[in-house]
Amino acid sequence: MTSLPASTAVKLGLVIDLDTCVGCHACVISCKEWNTGGYGSALADADAYGDAPLGAFLNRVHTFEVKPEEGPATVVHFPKSCLHCDDAPCVTVCPTGASYKRAEDGIVLVNEDACIGCGLCAWACPYGAREMDPVEKVMKKCTLCVDRIYNENIVEEDRIPSCVRTCPAGARHFGDLNDPASAVSELVAARGGFDLMPEQGTGPVNKYLPPRPRTPEPVPDLPDLADLAADARETRAEGFFGWLDRALERL
Amino acid sequence: MHPAYSIIFFTVSSGAGFGVLAALGLAAFLGLTPQGGLYWAGFVIGFGLSMAGLVSSTFHLGHPERAWRALSQWRSSWLSREGVLAIVALALAGAFALSLLMGGQGRLLGLLTAAFSLITVYSTSMIYAQLKTVQRWCQPLTPVVFLCFSLAGGALIYAFLAQVFAGGAGVLPTVAALLVFLAWGAKLGWWRRGDTAPVLSTPESATGLGAMGKVRMLEAPHTGGNYLLKEMGYKIGRKHQARLRQIALMLGGIVPVFATLFASWGLWPGLFLLMAVLAFLGGLLAERWLFFAEAEHSVMTYYTRT
Incomplete structure (x- = not known):
C-alpha cells in the first residue's frame, strides 16, 4: 500500500557530519559493493568500460564550494542518499504499491517484483535519491542496509549500514532519530543538525551536521624548519646508539 | 525534464480522444444525438485516439508486462487513478455507444461519458501538477490547461466530423x-x-549551507553521466524555447482559431476545419514537448556550477 503510515515508533536514519567528511567516496564504493550482492537485483552498470559508462548508485558524494561575501571559500564534501522522509512523496505517487514506508522502523523500500519502472517516484523525490537500474529497469534506492542491520548471521558490529561501517573519518552515524536519548539524536541536538530542502515539506529523517566555523585567526608563526633541524643535529644520541656513536668517534 | 516521445504522444492523443468522447456525450445529453457517419467516425476516432495514447504510455515503462499493477493504488496515487478512471470512462463510452446503436437517446450515459472523460484528463494533469519538485508543473493552472486543450481538441474534431458527415x-x-x-x-x-x-x-x-555563503558544485559525484542527469537534467537552449513557444502558439492557437472562423463563415468549411484540427494537434505536440523540456527539477540544484 502506498499510503504512508501515520507515524512510526522508530525512525532509523543517518546523521552525516559535513565537518568530518573528507570526500574519499569510500561510502559510495562500499554501498555499491554491498547492494550489488545484497537486497534485490544487482546494482548494475551499463557500458562500464566504454565511452559513456552509466551506473546506478544509492549514495553519491558531491563537492561544493561555499563562498561567503568576504574571505576565502570553503570546500564541503557532501554525501547524499535517501533521507527516508516522514512524508515521502516518492511513496504516495507509486501506482503499483511497490514503494512503501515501513511502519515499524520508517525505512522506505521498493518491492522490485511489483515495480513497473515508470520513474514517477524519481520525479517526485526532490533529492535525487532514486535511480532506475540500467539493466533490471526497476527503481533502486538506499535500503538503509535492511539486510545488514537485522542480520543475525553477521557479527554485531557489522549490523549497521555499509556506508557507516566503512567511513574512515567517522562522518556517518546510524540510529533511531525518534528516540531523543539515542546517540544520533544527541549528536543532532549538540551540533545543530538540519534538514535538506525543508521547503519541500518532505520531513526528512536523515540529518546533516554543519561544518564547524573555521579558525578565525591565521595560524601562528611556526619556527623555521632549518633551525629545528640544526637543533636536532646538536642533540646527542643515548643508549646503545649513543655508546656506538661515542665508540666510533674514539676510533 | 526528459521529454519521452511516448508520454508526449500519450498526453496529446488521449487528451484529444477523451475530448471527442466528451463531445459525443455532451451532444447526446443536449438531445443532438450523433447519428450515421458522425456516430461511427466519432466513436472510432474517440476510442482510437484515447486508447492509442494509453497504450503508448506503457512504452516508457521498464516493465510493461506489469502495467496492470498500476490499477491498484488509486487511494494514494494520481497515476493509478488515471489508469482506473480511463478504464471506467472507456467502459461508459462503450455502453453509451451501444445504447445509441440500439436506438436509445443515451442522455444519461452521454453525460456520464463526458464527465468521466474529463475527470480522466484531470487525473492525467494531476500526475504532473502534484509534483512539488517541478515548480513549473505544480500550479493550479496545469489541470485547467490540460482540460481546456482536451475540450478544444474534442470540439474541433467533432465540428469537422459534423461538417463532413452531418452536412x-x-x-x-x-x-x-x-x-x-x-x-x-x-x-x-x-x-x-x-x-x-x-x-x-x-x-x-x-x-543547508546557505548561512555560510553562496553554494556551487565544485565536483560532480562521478565523471560520467547518471540517470538523474538524463531524466531530470534535460535542457534546451533559451533561444529554441522562445522559437518553439511561437511555433506552438501559431500552429495550435492562431491557425485553428482563424481556420474555424473562416469555416463558420461558410468558406470551404470542410477544408478549413480539417486544417484547424491538424494544425491544433501539431501545435499541441510542440506545446507538450516544451511542457517537459522547459520544466526544471529541484535535484538539479545539487548540480549547479554557477
Whole structure:
C-alpha cells in the first residue's frame, strides 16, 4: 500500500557530519559493493568500460564550494542518499504499491517484483535519491542496509549500514532519530543538525551536521624548519646508539 | 525534464480522444444525438485516439508486462487513478455507444461519458501538477490547461466530423474557436507564472549551507553521466524555447482559431476545419514537448556550477 503510515515508533536514519567528511567516496564504493550482492537485483552498470559508462548508485558524494561575501571559500564534501522522509512523496505517487514506508522502523523500500519502472517516484523525490537500474529497469534506492542491520548471521558490529561501517573519518552515524536519548539524536541536538530542502515539506529523517566555523585567526608563526633541524643535529644520541656513536668517534 | 516521445504522444492523443468522447456525450445529453457517419467516425476516432495514447504510455515503462499493477493504488496515487478512471470512462463510452446503436437517446450515459472523460484528463494533469519538485508543473493552472486543450481538441474534431458527415457544423466551429482561444489564454498565463515565480529550492537550501555563503558544485559525484542527469537534467537552449513557444502558439492557437472562423463563415468549411484540427494537434505536440523540456527539477540544484 502506498499510503504512508501515520507515524512510526522508530525512525532509523543517518546523521552525516559535513565537518568530518573528507570526500574519499569510500561510502559510495562500499554501498555499491554491498547492494550489488545484497537486497534485490544487482546494482548494475551499463557500458562500464566504454565511452559513456552509466551506473546506478544509492549514495553519491558531491563537492561544493561555499563562498561567503568576504574571505576565502570553503570546500564541503557532501554525501547524499535517501533521507527516508516522514512524508515521502516518492511513496504516495507509486501506482503499483511497490514503494512503501515501513511502519515499524520508517525505512522506505521498493518491492522490485511489483515495480513497473515508470520513474514517477524519481520525479517526485526532490533529492535525487532514486535511480532506475540500467539493466533490471526497476527503481533502486538506499535500503538503509535492511539486510545488514537485522542480520543475525553477521557479527554485531557489522549490523549497521555499509556506508557507516566503512567511513574512515567517522562522518556517518546510524540510529533511531525518534528516540531523543539515542546517540544520533544527541549528536543532532549538540551540533545543530538540519534538514535538506525543508521547503519541500518532505520531513526528512536523515540529518546533516554543519561544518564547524573555521579558525578565525591565521595560524601562528611556526619556527623555521632549518633551525629545528640544526637543533636536532646538536642533540646527542643515548643508549646503545649513543655508546656506538661515542665508540666510533674514539676510533 | 526528459521529454519521452511516448508520454508526449500519450498526453496529446488521449487528451484529444477523451475530448471527442466528451463531445459525443455532451451532444447526446443536449438531445443532438450523433447519428450515421458522425456516430461511427466519432466513436472510432474517440476510442482510437484515447486508447492509442494509453497504450503508448506503457512504452516508457521498464516493465510493461506489469502495467496492470498500476490499477491498484488509486487511494494514494494520481497515476493509478488515471489508469482506473480511463478504464471506467472507456467502459461508459462503450455502453453509451451501444445504447445509441440500439436506438436509445443515451442522455444519461452521454453525460456520464463526458464527465468521466474529463475527470480522466484531470487525473492525467494531476500526475504532473502534484509534483512539488517541478515548480513549473505544480500550479493550479496545469489541470485547467490540460482540460481546456482536451475540450478544444474534442470540439474541433467533432465540428469537422459534423461538417463532413452531418452536412454542416452549425455553431460548433464558433464554440471550438472559443475553446481554443480560452485554452491558449490559460496556457499563456501558465507560462507567465512559470517564468516569473520565485524559485522554491536553491543550492543553498538543498545543502543547508546557505548561512555560510553562496553554494556551487565544485565536483560532480562521478565523471560520467547518471540517470538523474538524463531524466531530470534535460535542457534546451533559451533561444529554441522562445522559437518553439511561437511555433506552438501559431500552429495550435492562431491557425485553428482563424481556420474555424473562416469555416463558420461558410468558406470551404470542410477544408478549413480539417486544417484547424491538424494544425491544433501539431501545435499541441510542440506545446507538450516544451511542457517537459522547459520544466526544471529541484535535484538539479545539487548540480549547479554557477
